[in-house]
Amino acid sequence: MQNKEEIKKLNILSAFNNDFPFLAGSRLKSQAFDFYKNNQFPNLKDEGWRQTNLSSIFNTDYKEQKASGISLKNEFYNIENLQANTLVFINGFYAEEYSIIISKNLIVGSIQNLTKKQKELFNRYFESTGVLSENNFTALNTAFAHDGAFIYVDKNQQITEPVHIVNINSSGESILAQTRNLVVVERNSSVQIIESYLSENIKNTFTNVVTEIIAGENAQINWIRIQKEAENAKQMNHLKVIQNANSNFSCNTITLSGTLVRNNIHVNMNGEGSFCNLYGLYLTGNKQLVDNYTFVNHAVPHCESRQVYKGIIDDEASAVFFGKVLVAKDAQKTNANQSNKNILLSENARINSKPQLEIYADDVTCSHGSTTGQLDKEALFYLQSRGISKEKARGMLLYGFVSEILNKIENENVRNEVDKWVKHILGE
Amino acid sequence: MLKIKNLKANIEGKEILRGINLEIKPGEVHAIMGPNGSGKSTLASVLAGRDIFEVTEGTVEFNGKNILDMSPEDRSCEGIFLAFQYPVEIPGVSITNFIKAAVNSHRKYRGLDPMPPAEFLKLMKEKKALVEIESKLTNRSVNTGFSGGEKKKNEIFQMAMLEPKLAILDETDSGLDIDALRIVANGVNALKTKDNASLVITHYQRLLDYIVPDFVHVLYNGRIVRSGGKGLALELEEKGYDWIKE
Ligand SMILES: Nc1ncnc2c1ncn2[C@@H]1O[C@H](COP(=O)(O)OP(=O)(O)OP(=O)(O)O)[C@@H](O)[C@H]1O
Ligand SMILES: [Mg+2]
16 A cells, blocks of 8 residues: 555655756646645555555656767657657657757747747646646646657648657666646647657656646647557546537557556546547557546537447456546536457456546436456357468457547557557568 | 258258258259258358257268368368358458458369469459449458348359359359349349259249249258159148148
């Protein structure tokens, strides 16, 4: 069990004496710090965390570490054929030498670089989702993150080149990497954002990310997260979204690796006529834990949300899907559905699936469902009976199972790249 | 080509095949008939290598090789094809990808490189025409949401693509309308050569009007209890199975 004693062992306070520069001395910083001091990290007794054993995160002396002297090849982090604005962060620090901005009609860069020039804009939106007080991880991030991506799309702009936020960890020591992202898309604008997580030669890393997204009226945001860190990487990820009227937020979370990965997605549908699609895919093995927690808040009428999460769980791995849809009393004509499907490949694989609807309006269309099964033996035989080896057949079936999610990746180049990795993992 | 001797098989400790003897030579068409639950599909599955059935006795030789120890995929590559009574739905796997994987597995088994894409597409087109299946169908997931008839046509399409030496057709006629039955039967006949053979499982004479058997066998209670020429099927159609059960 965690207690204050153990939490102290996270030792972040001694390690992080550098201020988040633009927050130095600000009210937000002290607010985050106070929250952090006065609260505990979530633990197994807390709603939404009951299946999530975080003990491997604690009991470690983390350092922050600016990566120096590492050289990255473009192929390591670039997505084939993708022309994108690319922001690279190494161990949570912006790596300008690897980053490239190609679009002219948006403000994009690292928070630290943009904070002087865009101070007014930044202050207007930073923490406007109120993410710092979600829990101690978000508070910790708000108080101590060094940098992150700031993306601002002014009204009436269709951004043709996506923005690719690359997060790489590389260290032979125990490090805590924190980035903090802020994305604002003003009315009638659209953008595609890819967030990828990679690591190179890591010993013990804990990545704690917080992202705020504000979708203006009639804005379209297409978000893709690809988690492809090393086997032993740990990650806590919070995404908080505010949707204004007629906006469209679509998010695809692809988790291919990491020993402990928790994705929190919190969407506030605050404007009528909004759409929200949350898709997720997780392929887990060994002793991994992948945990997806979603909270979609239908605060107003006439919004539609849809969630489809699929996972394949092997070895002694476990996965959690906890999806909550809240429909407020006045949110009539809400259309919400949630589905979670899993294939367990071994006897020791575990899934905890809990789609939940909490509905206070009476004129709504809502549904949720969850299925868990094994690989279909008859289908396997069918493929084998056509000459396809058992291994290949297994890969084809698993790939067939997850292809629904892959097909939701809008960007073709990203889809092809993810497709390649997934096929590789599944032996297809 | 196929020599089955005293084949016995169990499922969950229950004996389903209780000593089957059957020999099929190249160029022959054999029909197997018999009441529901007599073991026809079980025989087909055992020949194709379904491992839920345990073979307890007997031998099966295919072109001189003992196939009972072979994996289903190797049996397929050796030239055995089973058109399933109940084809399985496989969501997310397109027919095109599926059949490409199958064709290339067969080629690999024979030491050949994968088929060049252009050649593959041409072959697909040709074979689709043979069983008159809609072009769009092959982009869809295998059997998923197919009508009964489409599933059966898809089986024969796969057979056409793989050109087996021995085709086992398990009630391929059931669920087909009159036109589809004719199309499927013509497809099977078009694939016929003097070197390959078929084993046709059916309940009805109407299929055997198109695919004319050289031999008809009656399987009852796990054994072949009667064999004869094509006349036997007509006799069964007329009299039912009671006289055989005695
Ligand atoms: N997977 C299985 N588990 C248990 N029993 C089975 C299984 N498959 C077949 N059997 C049993 O084996 C027997 C023979 O079944 P089989 O499917 O071979 O019959 P069939 O001759 O093909 O019948 P039909 O004409 O109805 O297709 C039946 O009693 C059936 O219940
Ligand atoms: Mg049968």
